[in-house]
Amino acid sequence: MPELPEVETTVRALREPLVGRVITGVRNDWPRHIATPTLEELQARIGGRRIEAIDRRGKYLVFRLDADETLLIHLKMTGHLSVVPSGTPPDKHTHTIFELAGGKWQVAGGEIQNPKSKIQNGELHFNDPRKFGRVYLVRDPAEVVGDLGPEPLEPEFTPAVLAERLRGHKKALKTLLLDQTFLAGVGNIYADEALFEARLHPLRPANSLSAAEIEALHAAIQYVLELGITREGASIDRYRKPDGEKGDMQNAVSVFRRTGYPCFRCGTPILRMVVGGRSTHFCPECQTR
DNA sequence: ACCGGAGCCTGTTAGC
DNA sequence: TGCTAACAGGCTCCGG
16 A cells, blocks of 8 residues: 555654654564564564664665664555554554553653653554565665665656666656666556656656656656655555544545546546556546657 | 566455 | 455566
8 A cells, every 4th residue: 555655654653652762572473574584583682672763765664773773664555553552452453563661752961751652651553454564673774675766755866867767768657667676665656646747658668758758757756746745645545644544645646546537637538557467547648658 | 678477465346 | 135356555476
């Protein structure tokens, strides 16, 4: 489910309740949820580690811990993270639980108890019905995210960078946008939405774009991702914010899962085709080849 | 280098 | 209503 905007929304919501807190243990009833190391080693290494920062890289949540450890979580299709009081009965699809000691905030000159945290002991629940999600504990995050392409919302990602990366590829644009080593964070919703915004057909070969079309694609990628973040994610299927509330991006999509409905720009029915094994939605009139 | 298909999982929905 | 098949926002592996 979650793409860059959904992961970013999750990261932002988790910072207040989690940064500064100490992980005291891990419970798990589906060991394959833990990609690396083994469950036993994870439990041994993570106990006592404090969460110093929470960031995002592509679709990964990156928890920077003390003692040079980094916890990464990928939500894949159906992962969901929430912070709950200790002892909250886990949902049947909650497979990994991080136990947390009382909240502490870092302040100049030391640390104080987190005045906002009513939950003095709590748990981070990783709920994941389809069990595709994964947890990683590594000393060097590059082991996990080292091959990812550029971050589309960072200033380093310019039209020139996009042009350089498109050059030499003749793959379909849709396929490339889903390739996390090409660009990090774009998934099926935002790929379709970006191509519609840029008026580019999903099957256009990457190396066929004019400079103006590359500019348009770059702007469209940033526009749809920022819109997704502003609207706190697309709750088209299962995605929910950590507090369980829906995002609002599902009310702002132009083509995704709008097969047969009129294009908002020209009225032509939106078509669905399969590209790279993924559902692809586009306007055959606005997005010409 | 590229493409399609299977596989990982469970739940929901569309169609008969 | 009940059953079955298709489909799902991700990603990897394997064969051609």
